[in-house]
Ligand SMILES: Nc1nc2c(ncn2[C@@H]2O[C@H](COP(=O)(O)OP(=O)(O)OP(=O)(O)O)[C@@H](O)[C@H]2O)c(=O)[nH]1
């Protein structure tokens with residue numbers, strides 16, 4: 001585990017990982033953002049936080065600014081308008097890379113991803129390039145999700161695993177640590193997903209690039225405040241994209257006459 005003494009020695013670095021930026025994308029999270037930022041700060045004081053807000057009509061951006069004014073560990077990226085989770089994360093990754101961070105964390109603002117699990121994810125990142133906080137490995141818990149959401153997640157992940165041949169139990173999960181070196185090894189400029197499929201697309205690219213991916217069990221909880229941005233459109237996007245990637249990967253394997261990983265090419269958007 002990460003020791004308090006390590007944190008004291010280098011206050012802005014996570015031991016064994018380096019400087020870490022937690023990117024929290026927000027769209028209408030006024031009731032959640034202050035609480036999640038406070039929990040992250042208490043859980044891992046060494047990390048920096050970037051709130052990537054898509055000009056939320058409910059004033060999340062102004063609350064984020066107030067949080068940043070009162071805390072040098074919090075910054076805000078104001079974006080023009082709602083462009084989807086994927087675009088907000090790509091902007092956050094670029095922001096981290098330009099400023100010399102060694103790792104980025106993806107975390108939802110709605111409390112589904114417990115900041116109290118972050119020390120375990122960062123601990124795993126000492127020996128990995130990508131850490132996925134998984135809802136579907138031994139030791140994980142999913143709290144207060146209705147049956148239809150449980151089924152959607154289980155079936156979606158089963159389909160992604162079979163279609164894409166990835167040894168990942170939660171390819172749709174959005175609580176992750178990426179080393180910047182891992183992002184450098186994959187072709188981010190080719191990423192086009194908006195919703196859940198963004199997580200699947202990055203899992204696929206990381207797997208194909210041959211970087212070390214590990215999964216850590218998390219306790220995932222249904223949001224208590226605000227509205228989900230999940231929609232049939234987002235589910236449909238994930239389904240058709242996974243199917244298209246699966247078909248493309250199989251065609252490539254057949255063409256090459258072998259099964260295995262292909263190497264990704266580094267291109268940042
Ligand atoms: N910047 C930005 N953030 C977004 C956008 N859409 C969703 N988010 C944020 O992404 C995170 C995940 O969105 P949720 O609405 O919780 O969607 P979800 O977690 O996939 O779905 P639920 O499980 O139903 O909550 C939250 O912090 C949202 O505020 C967007 O278009 N732009």
Ligand SMILES: [Mg+2]
Nearest residue numbers: 108110112223
């Ligand atoms: Mg959510």
